[in-house]
Amino acid sequence: MTWQNDLFDNGEQALIRAEQLRTKSPKTLWHRIFGQLLEGLLIPLNLDVYTDLPVMAFPPEADIVIIRRKEAIWTSEQRKYLPDGIEDKEMRPHFRTLGTIIAIKKHIFYQNIVEVAMQWIKTIACTIILLSMILCSQAVAKSKYRLKFATMAPKSIGWSLRIRNIFMPAFEKATDGKVSIKWYWGGLKGDDNDYIRLMNDGKLDGAALAGHGVTIACPEMSALGLPFLFRNFDEVDYVRKQMLEKFSLLAEQHGYKLLFWGDQDFDQIYTIQDPIQTVNDFKNVTFAGFYDTPIELLLIQRLGTKHLPLKTLDISSTIRQRKANAYIGPALWVVGCQLYTLFRYITPLKIRYSPAALIMTQKAWHKIPKKYQSKINQALNENGRLFCEKARIDTSRALVAMEKYGLKLIQVSPETQTAMKTLCKPIWYETADKSFPQSILDDVQEHIQAVRNHQQSTASSHQK
Numbered sequence: 001m002t003w004q005n006d007l008f009d010n011g012e013q014a015l016i017r018a019e020q021l022r023t024k025s026p027k028t029l030w031h032r033i034f035g036q037l038l039e040g041l042l043i044p045l046n047l048d049v050y051t052d053l054p055v056m057a058f059p060p061e062a063d064i065v066i067i068r069r070k071e072a073i074w075t076s077e078q079r080k081y082l083p084d085g086i087e088d089k090e091m092r093p094h095f096r097t098l099g100t101i102i103a104i105k106k107h108i109f110y111q112n113i114v115e116v117a118m119q120w121i122k123t124i125a126c127t128i129i130l131l132s133m134i135l136c137s138q139a140v141a142k143s144k145y146r147l148k149f150a151t152m153a154p155k156s157i158g159w160s161l162r163i164r165n166i167f168m169p170a171f172e173k174a175t176d177g178k179v180s181i182k183w184y185w186g187g188l189k190g191d192d193n194d195y196i197r198l199m200n201d202g203k204l205d206g207a208a209l210a211g212h213g214v215t216i217a218c219p220e221m222s223a224l225g226l227p228f229l230f231r232n233f234d235e236v237d238y239v240r241k242q243m244l245e246k247f248s249l250l251a252e253q254h255g256y257k258l259l260f261w262g263d264q265d266f267d268q269i270y271t272i273q274d275p276i277q278t279v280n281d282f283k284n285v286t287f288a289g290f291y292d293t294p295i296e297l298l299l300i301q302r303l304g305t306k307h308l309p310l311k312t313l314d315i316s317s318t319i320r321q322r323k324a325n326a327y328i329g330p331a332l333w334v335v336g337c338q339l340y341t342l343f344r345y346i347t348p349l350k351i352r353y354s355p356a357a358l359i360m361t362q363k364a365w366h367k368i369p370k371k372y373q374s375k376i377n378q379a380l381n382e383n384g385r386l387f388c389e390k391a392r393i394d395t396s397r398a399l400v401a402m403e404k405y406g407l408k409l410i411q412v413s414p415e416t417q418t419a420m421k422t423l424c425k426p427i428w429y430e431t432a433d434k435s436f437p438q439s440i441l442d443d444v445q446e447h448i449q450a451v452r453n454h455q456q457s458t459a460s461s462h463q464k
Contacts (some may be wrong), residue, residue: 145179145368147360150195151208152312155185158332158398159262159356162390163208167260167358170383174375179368181206191312192216199361200255206360210333211264212312214357215293215435218251218258221355223436223444227299227424230353230448233392234455236263239447246443257365260380263388264354265330265395269347270339272325275410276347279303279419288315288324294435298427299352303420330354331398332391340402347410348399349417 153160163183171181189198192213198204207213215222223229230236240261251258269276274284282305289296292309300307308324316337318324327339328351334340358380365373403409412420432438 145175147179147181147205147364148184148203149181149206149208149360150184150189150198150204152187152191152210153185153208153332154336155183157336158394159208159391160185162387162394163358166383166387166390167380170379171376174379175368175372179372179376187313193311202361202363205364206257206259206358209357209359210312210330211267211354211356212293214355217256217357217359218247218254220250220436220440221247221357222293222295222431223440224355225295225352226428226431226441227295227352228350228421229428229444230266231350231452233263233266233388235448235451236353237388238451239444242447243443251359252362255362256359257362258357258359259376260358260384260387262356262358262384263391264356265332266350267328267330267352267354268399269349269351270327270329270334270343271345271347272319272322272343274325275345275408276326276349277410277412278416279423285326286324287326287328288318289328295427295431298430299424302423302427328352331395331402335398335402340405340407343402343407345410346399346402346407347412349412349420351420 151160151163153163155161155164160183168181171179189195189204192207192209193216195204195207195209195213196216199207209217211225215225224239230239244258244261247261248258271285274281276282276285282303286306286308287300288310289300289307297307305326308318310318310324315324315327316339319327319339319342327334327343334343368376428441432441
């Protein structure tokens with residue numbers, strides 16, 4: 001059985017594999033039974049196998065290709081790559097009853113073997129569920145403090161993958177397994193606005209926030225998202241090093257513990273019909289946006305384009321319905337929602353940097369014994385750089401994968417970039433002391449200039 005859980009590795013491969021499967025002989029009764037048996041075994045293990053997504057090859061091989069999506073239906077573009085047997089129905093990401101787990105459409109089967117197979121599946125599934133419940137009860141008994149966190153990122157790609165592979169092992173080690181986190185992945189608890197509300201209501205302990213959520217939790221950090229403020233990650237990393245403590249204290253004043261400040265990305269521009277190569281090109285598009293902040297609204301106004309404010313989880317469906325035809329955001333999100341099947345152009349302009357953050361409420365933080373708090377801080381700080389490096393690699397791979405898929409990279413001339421920056425720079429000062437303190441912007445600019453001076457000095461010494 002071949003697992004392809006990472007979209008950056010399998011986005012293109014999955015389509016190729018599916019195309020290969022289309023050329024093979026039709027699935028037999030054995031394929032159907034074996035596929036459902038595998039689902040019955042895997043679903044209780046929390047492996048996110050969706051019942052309407054198995055792609056079976058002929059025996060003895062069973063190759064399940066898992067394609068993770070935000071949307072509940074296949075697009076027409078995706079449909080042509082799919083083998084038979086996959087239905088256009090809403091995905092069921094949670095299987096709450098055994099009846100759902102073992103549900104098989106009986107009209108597929110016409111032989112008496114169905115009854116035997118069903119009993120077999122029921123028995124095995126019940127056994128697995130029972131064992132899973134026992135294991136979960138043991139985990140609960142071991143964990144004295146249980147926290148609930150949520151994120152919009154799908155479970156097995158990008159940021160979520162790094163949280164699971166880097167942060168969670170370090171967190172568990174730092175707390176000797178006494179503090180556990182229950183994660184709600186892929187927007188199951190809503191978007192960043194919902195997470196803030198749920199945390200304030202005591203229904204969530206923490207969240208991994210995208211850029212918009214960070215600006216809500218700690219408005220002072222919105223200064224980091226000013227258009228064309230940063231040029232590269234060297235500047236971002238230096239500012240983070242110099243200002244992490246200040247932002248941590250500010251977040252604390254707002255009632256949150258800033259566990260980790262990471263990167264959403266340098267957001268790129270994606271369009272369906274018209275590429276963005278000049279300032280005038282912005283007049284031809286309508287952006288689907290979710291920030292809906294003074295900075296975002298002023299940016300849209302200065303560029304002379306249109307903006308459709310939306311909840312984050314509505315962006316994908318809105319673009320698919322062609323109510324908007326452009327988007328400013330991170331590559332990982334475009335890949336995770338499979339919007340790359342709709343977009344035709346990418347303008348990698350680095351129009352803005354967007355932070356990401358792992359936060360929790362102060363109330364939940366103080367429930368954790370102090371002996372673990374210091375260890376958690378140390379563990380997350382030690383693994384923070386690795387997390388950012390891996391996430392940036394993921395972003396680069398996502399951009400390469402989309403380009404291979406057929407999206408065209410549109411390069412903007414230095415003259416046009418200068419014109420855009422000239423249009424947008426006044427936003428820095430128009431929003432100062434409104435969206436964020438002027439002193440924060442002054443500090444950020446001072447640190448950025450220090451990096452640029454150092455880089456210029458280093459370049460000059462190399463020329464000599």
